[in-house]
Amino acid sequence: MVTTSATRTGLEVRLDELRRSFGGVPALDGLSLTLGQGELVALLGPSGCGKTTALRIVAGLDEPDSGRVVVDGDDVTTLPASKRDMGMVFQAYSLFPHMTAQQNVEFGLKLRGQDGGQRRTRSIEMLELVGLSDQKDKFASQMSGGQQQRVALARALAIEPSVLLLDEPLSALDAKVRAQLRDEIRRVQLEVGTTTLFVTHDQEEALAIADRVGVMNRGRLEQLDAPEVLYSRPASAFVAGFVGLMNRVPTTVTGGTADVLGSRVGTLDGSIAEGQGDALVRPEQLTVAAAPGATSTVVHLSFLGSYSRITIRQAGGVELLAQVPAATVSDLTVGTAVTVSLLARTVLVASSDA
Amino acid sequence: MTASPRVRARRRLAAFRITVFVVLGAFFVVPLLSMASFSVRVPARGRTLDYWKQLGENPELRSAIVTSLELAALTVALMLVLLVPTMVWVRLRVPGLSRIVEFLCLLPLTIPAIVLVVGLEGVYAWVTYFFGDSSLTLTFAYTVLVLPYAYRSIDAGLASIDVVTLSEAARSLGASWFTVIVRIIVPNIGSALLSAAFISVALVLGEFTIASLLNYENLQVVINLLGKSDAQTAVAASLASLLFAFVLLVLLSFVGRRSSRRVTATVAPAPATSTTTPREA
Secondary structure (H helix, E strand, O other): OOOHHHOOOOOOEEEEEEEEEEOOEEEEEEEEEEEOOOOEEEEEOOOOOOHHHHHHHHHOOOOOOEEEEEEOOEEOOOOOHHHOOEEEEOOOOOOOOOOEHHHHHHHHHHHOOOOHHHHHHHHHHHHHHOOOHHHOOOEHHHOOHHHHHHHHHHHHHHOOOOEEEEEOOOOOOOHHHHHHHHHHHHHHHHHHOOEEEEEEOOHHHHHHHOOEEEEEEOOEEEEEEOHHHHHHOOOOHHHHHHOOOOEEEEEEEEOOEEEEOOEEEEEOOOOOOOEEEEEEEOHHHEEEEEOOOOOEEEEEEEEEOOEEEEEEEOOOOOEEEEEEEHHHHOOOOOOOEEEEEEOOOEEEEEOOOO | OOOOHHHHHHHHHHHHHHHHHHHHHHHHHHHHHHHHHHHOEEOOOEEOOHHHHHHHHOHHHHHHHHHHHHHHHHHHHHHHHHHHHHHHHHHHOOHHHHHHHHHHHHHHHHOOHHHHHHHHHHHHHHHHHHHOOOHHHHHHHHHHHHHHHHHHHHHHHHHOOOHHHHHHHHHHOOOOHHHHHHHHHHHHOHHHHHHHHHHHHHHHHHOOHHHHHOOOOOHHHHHHHHHHHOHHHHHHHHHHHHHHHHHHHHHHHHHHHHHHHHOOOOOOOOOHHHHHHHHHO
16 A cells, blocks of 8 residues: 555646647647546547657657646646656556666656665555565566566656656557556556556557546547547547447438438537438447348347347448347347347437548 | 487587587687797797796886776777767667768778878877877777777667667656666666677777877787897787787676676677787788
8 A cells, every 4th residue: 555655646737739740740730638636538549640749748758849738837848858757657668677676666766866765665665556566676577568567657656756657558468467457557546646648549448547538630639538428429420430339320410310220319519410421320329130021131240248249231231230238139140131220319420521 | 239320410410510619729729829839938948937927027018018908998988988878869869860870980990900090190190289199199099990899789789778768768757868878778788888898908909000000109019029029028918918808708708698697688799700800900
């Protein structure tokens, strides 16, 4: 358990209109974002969307062309990385190879002039926090990838940073370790209370541990919301397509409603006002039932334990993906004629070319 | 009972290995033994260690040994001070310049020593003007001379670690650039630096051409002069400097092996054959 000295209320971090381009190609195009005290915000997006650039600018490892980084009211945009008081865990293993786990954790404390006794106590405390106090005398080469990243987390937290920055720290790990460490990062972050910016391209990771998730595209923030809001009420076609699986069902919007798979449903904010477009429907928002003589047929069926995924081809050639409880579709096989209906009462309708 | 074909093949391979080892061993050892024998032989008086004692007693030789050792130490120091921060900086901040830096560092390899001396003569007029005419001013020329070997060794060391991530990790923890280089980079390329240093020492101790043509005295120049009046002592001094270089190379291989066991990073040792280059120059 962490002592009181280790616990500290997180600080507010504000990114104001950050712009950065590389060789004329914009990586950040006016990114603005505020992280509340002690909040964990995940930046999610495809490769090249600017999320890592944003994190590196916050860390002081890169400079913006314009815009500001404000921590607790202080503009730190021009401060060098070494003076920013931010802990960072990197995607690549970054433990100093010539130091033991404990020496790694003590490194930042030594630079802050703490005496040997204090350093030892604090480093053991931090290693206990990540469950590795028994590995304190090991070198990086003697530890697994997951252990190294946990030590890196302990090292970043040991200096009691004003902000914790996590740059895809789990991407080099195998799936099982990744899931374990993901939960551990969240537990530790809640325990320590440090404001945290977490960059990842893995939506499951982001949705699982973040207070809010920001989806980035082409250097801009498309949507910043709680994970459940992001998933159920995506603000744009890009967010809808990037977070989770999504069907595009051709439809026409009239008077704020749309006819989707035979149901008339409301449209979400961000939908087109009138005319033809695509309704964005999640696979779990569909139900499937066998109906001899129906025009849609099952073309693929995957049993995934408690649920099944079914690919259905409609009469017009449009394919839909449905995710339903396995028990409800035990009578379906490839080629079965089925009807597909919509469970949702509101959907996002995007223009067909979005 | 006759041995199986497999055992016979193994024996033949072992015999081949021993033959190669003996022939190549003899190729290296016989000249050294001949030198050793020559350096302890006095016509009509048998064997004596008097010539070896001369190494410590002959004032010119002693002074030359000290000068060469000082030159080696100064060259290593200047080379490390110039090369390590430059190479780290290029890797971190201006990777686009790495090819140019590599080209400049390897350039001395392509220039024959005699051509180098012609160029250095003009430069050394200024060196003498500012630093006097001490043999230790050869440090500047030798630093240029050892650049290709030192560059290769340090480059291999830097390539074996993730310099960018380690530096950024240290910077985020509050380290200045000086701290990053001294406390993070240098300890992790320790064996590469030792390798660069040992190779430089071996090169400087064996260097003759530049010192002789620029009219400075170092160990090889004095051995050459001594050879004209006292061949046995000159051979004893040559053998001693060769053995010193061998010891350095053996140490180098041990250092490399030990440090690679401790950390993940492994550093390729510098080419051992390069020690012979100055003697050939």
